[in-house]
Amino acid sequence: MVDDRRYVITFSCPDRTGIVARIAGFLAETGAWIVEAAYHADAQEGWFHTRQAVRADSVPFSVDELRSRFAEIAAEFGPEAVWRVTDTGEPKHAVLLVTREPHCLHDLLGRVTAGELPVVLDAVIGNHPDLGRLVEAHGVPFHHVPFPGAKDPRKEQGKVEAFEKVRQIVEGFAPDAIVLARFMQILPAHLCEEWAGRAINIHHSFLPSFAGARPYHQAHTRGVKLIGATCHYATADLDAGPIIEQDVIRVDHGDTVPDMVRRGRDIERLVLARGLRWHLEDRVLVHGNKTVVFR
């Protein structure tokens, strides 16, 4: 539907007066009809962030023209200003990385098939072949890239080679999101760097509690009364990247580790799906190690 097409502008710069007026004035001059507008002034950091969505059919020129005109506005706010103009008429693309755990993959495939998530899945890459059949049943190409086992004498070198293959497949698509849908392999620093702001991980704990391996075991040992999941951008610092979304569910003394694993899946699915949606809709602005999420 033409009516649903939006141009989305995100913009961040050091705070000062007049930013809203400048941007709003520019949009008013073009006749752009604003359907969503959100602002955040971070007094502590001294930064300003905004996201604006306008009806595409209210803008009398192309999105490229909008980009080049907005670039001039942005330039007025100095070299630190960060901005982006996207067109919801141009679908976003994603590649998923998985291992054997199917629940997040199932959930994302189901959402994409049902038209709930605005994204084209270019490929799913698995370090095990197990999930290939299901992926292909949804019409999505599956790539099996084997990783060396724990006892492989060439383990380190094998990993380097496997990640290089993964990198090549991913880069062939230049996706907007690389989703580690319970991938369970630690991304090497150079890929975190290369995919900065695009690599999205789901960690099965309420970070910063229980970072690293086997978080449900850690949670069970500590006797917490809620378990959680965290969707965050992957960075070289393991499980410490900017958090996009988190949520929790209640557990009690009767829940064993397998119960927690099973029940935690419900929250992992939801948190990843929400975080990914916000990323794809350009609702997430990263500043330092934190996010502004204009839901």
Added chain:
Amino acid sequence: MVDDRRYVITFSCPDRTGIVARIAGFLAETGAWIVEAAYHADAQEGWFHTRQAVRADSVPFSVDELRSRFAEIAAEFGPEAVWRVTDTGEPKHAVLLVTREPHCLHDLLGRVTAGELPVVLDAVIGNHPDLGRLVEAHGVPFHHVPFPGAKDPRKEQGKVEAFEKVRQIVEGFAPDAIVLARFMQILPAHLCEEWAGRAINIHHSFLPSFAGARPYHQAHTRGVKLIGATCHYATADLDAGPIIEQDVIRVDHGDTVPDMVRRGRDIERLVLARGLRWHLEDRVLVHGNKTVVFR
């Protein structure tokens, strides 16, 4: 602290392009430093709503001057436009109406005493004297206005007279909020009218379920798995006014009606305190029978 003082502008009008630009442009011209800005375009109703908070010390004239200048802007958007400019340096005032149930009253008194809620309590009016001592211990005047009992032959006339006394006390203060903190008497239509947009009720159910009397009994009979509370503006249509805030908590088969009553208090307290805060901070804009809440 001077730095924390804000002028808060709320504005609603039929939607069209250029509204944000006009308001933002006006604020930019005055040099106003925007610390919070929220917008909502309701496509179905065709209405636009905004709330802006600016640093008082960034505006080079008085709040009255700001009001008269903003009035001109507002006038450009037609006679339907609704707006308000308030100054957080001028404290809001409230009157509480209570009966015997102390939990919401305790909670509000505690929050005001602790400086959590930005309001001056001018008076508490009770139709029973029970809570007077505690109210006065917090330095707040208590007015006992007896209401006729269920078997009083002059019940109807007595109610009319009692509500007239309540009205007189309330109007002596011209408060920003009249809070029915579990008052348990149905406000007559003319007072709902007179106090429109200022009379805030807490109903002990997740409306529209279980409106009217004894909602926890109704909930127990139906066997629901969550109970809730609703903070809304009182209107002549019982328990059907615009909803400001709602929340729920989980119950199970083991919870008796008294358990629900006790556990429900936790959610009544929270929902009323949140709704009242948003009202006092001019975060709630009413349109028709619904609210826009800029949290």
Added chain:
Amino acid sequence: MVDDRRYVITFSCPDRTGIVARIAGFLAETGAWIVEAAYHADAQEGWFHTRQAVRADSVPFSVDELRSRFAEIAAEFGPEAVWRVTDTGEPKHAVLLVTREPHCLHDLLGRVTAGELPVVLDAVIGNHPDLGRLVEAHGVPFHHVPFPGAKDPRKEQGKVEAFEKVRQIVEGFAPDAIVLARFMQILPAHLCEEWAGRAINIHHSFLPSFAGARPYHQAHTRGVKLIGATCHYATADLDAGPIIEQDVIRVDHGDTVPDMVRRGRDIERLVLARGLRWHLEDRVLVHGNKTVVFR
């Protein structure tokens, strides 16, 4: 795994002293190792309910023998006593009824495939063919039973015939659960009767609010701040059967009806999956129009 196999006893009867002792004594005599035991005494109804799970390998005879021995115990508590002994080694069976909405179906198929839900799906019946391909990709038989359209002159008779076909397919499997996974057709009274305690519906509102058609539209019109979903046993009284599970999520003024529809799916999926699991694990005991859920 033999170790995970359980015999599950559920038992309800008018309350009196000594019930726990009698059942526990019986289990102790047989040497049964109790791994889960839950009790509920409903003082208002004067009824007692219990669920006990024992390790199958701790019982020195067959489940049939356990059933016949327990029948004698149960008989001591009068003709009103209701009980059941099931064996988790004998998988439960379910048939799903769907229309075009895929989200609950996707979710359940994903959970079954991943081994999360202890059930065999005997068949999916759809009144539209749309979801057939996906169902069959999961190795589950799909039956298309067309229903008459809204303008069909033989609408009433056509419905009767279609439901008769559905009934025949369902009864061929004698399933433990008939799941209306957003089926959107009102089950006729005689099927509610025939499938009493087995037909599980997911309604897309927090009942009793917004029963009937288009609950998200109703919720949007009323301006509620939370939307919900309810999993309940279907009865002849539409959307009024015993509630198994409910949950809610927060919405705000920015959520349109389509937003609510999309966001509500997350809670529909979860609530149906939880309710169905508890039903399959014999955790749900129905008494009158209410449930005891031993989670």
Added chain:
Amino acid sequence: MVDDRRYVITFSCPDRTGIVARIAGFLAETGAWIVEAAYHADAQEGWFHTRQAVRADSVPFSVDELRSRFAEIAAEFGPEAVWRVTDTGEPKHAVLLVTREPHCLHDLLGRVTAGELPVVLDAVIGNHPDLGRLVEAHGVPFHHVPFPGAKDPRKEQGKVEAFEKVRQIVEGFAPDAIVLARFMQILPAHLCEEWAGRAINIHHSFLPSFAGARPYHQAHTRGVKLIGATCHYATADLDAGPIIEQDVIRVDHGDTVPDMVRRGRDIERLVLARGLRWHLEDRVLVHGNKTVVFR
């Protein structure tokens, strides 16, 4: 009301078959009417835990007699068995420790005054005099025990002396609970020992995240999307004792540290009130560093 009086039995021992039967058989013989019964078999630890509440008027002898008879039963399960028999007709007692932060104190005083929490407050001890007036307005004795300031040269010795005064006041009451209601002083190891299982702390984070000082600052720095509170038994290991209850609320990028502090109070109040209630109702059984909470 005589009818509401209960004898509550809690019992823990190494798991084996027949425990439920033995206890239930004993209760049946005495004619005890069980109104609540909960069991937990911890397969990993190999321990069994139960809590039973019986109607006092159904037991044909005194609670002391019940204790001495139950002692014999308990002895059959070996020297490791831990048990307790309490009488809800004998009110529990508590002492509160506070500093200047009033919110948890207000909340607990309000609940006790309203009859919501089944406890007698013997005293409130404050290391600042600020909250004394309010405490005494509720008819509860207030003791001011000054603690040395951060720059006091005799700081260490002064603390030892102050804690000794606190200890003496507390021990004069031999309370069932010593509640650190945002006391903000680290309890010395010998008091943790002496008050083991009775000293209840509220920590203003979702432990184990953000233990120690200034948890809201830590949370803000990390950019988490939920903040929480934890009620736990105080042990010599700071913020690492057995967790009784936890809960969280959502925050977003717009929440400053003061916003988090304010909003966190709502969850601190609730979590402490719930944890304390369960402790007072003998619903919390500690095993190792974890709790079984029979809600």
